[in-house]
Amino acid sequence: MKDDKDIKAQIHEYQTLLEDLKGVQIELPEPFVAGILIEKLPESWKDYKRDLKHKFGPMSLNEVITHIIIEDTNRREGSKAQIMQYTSNANLVETQNKRRYNNNNEDNNKPNYNKPKSNTSFKKEKHCYVCGKPGHFAAQCRKRATMRNNKPPRPSANLVQDDDVIAAVVSQTCLVSDVNEWVVDSGATKHICKNKSAFSSYTPIGDGEEQVYLGDSHTTKVHGKGKVVLKLTSGKTLSLNDVLHVPEIRTNLVSVSLLGKAGVKVSFESDKIVMTKIMSLWEKAIVIRDCLFSVFLK
Structure with missing residues (x-):
């Protein structure tokens, strides 16, 4: 490695x-x-x-x-x-240097009556490199604050807990709530589904018997497990066994490692994912964020 x-x-x-x-x-x-x-x-x-x-x-x-x-x-x-x-630390040093610079400028700007007067005067024009308009500096620019607030949230890394945890899921801030969308996750160790109606066969699990670890540092219980058959946009079907029913999760997860054990080869390319089985193309999907690929169903 x-x-x-x-x-x-x-x-x-x-x-x-x-x-x-x-x-x-x-x-x-x-x-x-x-x-x-x-x-x-x-x-x-x-x-x-x-x-x-x-x-x-x-x-x-x-x-x-x-x-x-x-x-x-x-x-x-x-x-x-x-x-x-x-x-x-760098910002602190920069701020201290600015204060020293401003103090030196104040000393230099004090009138010196011993120097001969000059008939010419020069005033440096303020210019903002954020919005490009004159009259103010970047630190005073209102547009700068707007740009900061509009930055998209950065995705959190996938987490896998220790022996007491049976599945790895992404941070909930990065998830979407489309019930027809499944995220193919290379870090997940189990298939997870939030909707009980999606199961073709279902077995309830007792309260507290199994749990999954969510990305916001808490666990949630598994209500049951069973089989889910996905109808892909290509017309093919993908059958998932031992899928965990976790209503609290915001989107459905497909585990890459479990697909591999089932004989489905998953290839991650620059902007898509390809699943193949016995040289037969199954489905392609567009990338939606780092390490996460989405499969849209019919």
Whole structure:
């Protein structure tokens, strides 16, 4: 694995390789494939690799993937916090320099009666680089505040919790509420559906028996599980088994890893996703945000 490449994408490539091996009747032991994934982590993960080997004991491949994605998410959030701290320090230094500069200007602007008077005068015109209009600077521009408020929210990273959590879902601020839309998520470990009416077969689950971890740091219970058959815009159908019924989630999720286990190959390209099975094209969908692809149904 490489540091400059998305961890989840590299894990997906590894899972695809394992599925290809199963397709030719080569199935490796679970502890072996889990250990190989740990060994393939980048050099910057050296200390974490040691912790995975000695602190947690034997783990399944899904458990290893869960721990890796949690660590990757924490590292990304830590990097963002450092960048914000550096930016804050830079702004503080810039503000202090401006104050010194203004104080020096005040001293320089005091009248010096010892200097000979000049008949010419010069006044620098203010110019705003935000709106392009003269008469004020960028810090005083009203349009600047409007531009800040109109910035779209940044998507949050997919989260996978530890052993007590059975599914990974995206932050709810990034989700849409279209009941006919399913998001194909490379970080999800389970298929999830919010609408009970979408199930062709359904088995209720007792209160508190299973939970999923949401991106806003709380868990919600699973009401049931069953089978969902999706009718794609291409005319094909996609059958999903063991789909979790979670009414609280805002959109429906399709797990890439479970598709791979079912024999469906998922290829992520620059602006679309392609699902194939036995060399038969199933469906294409447009990308809607980082790591998330949407499949629109009929």
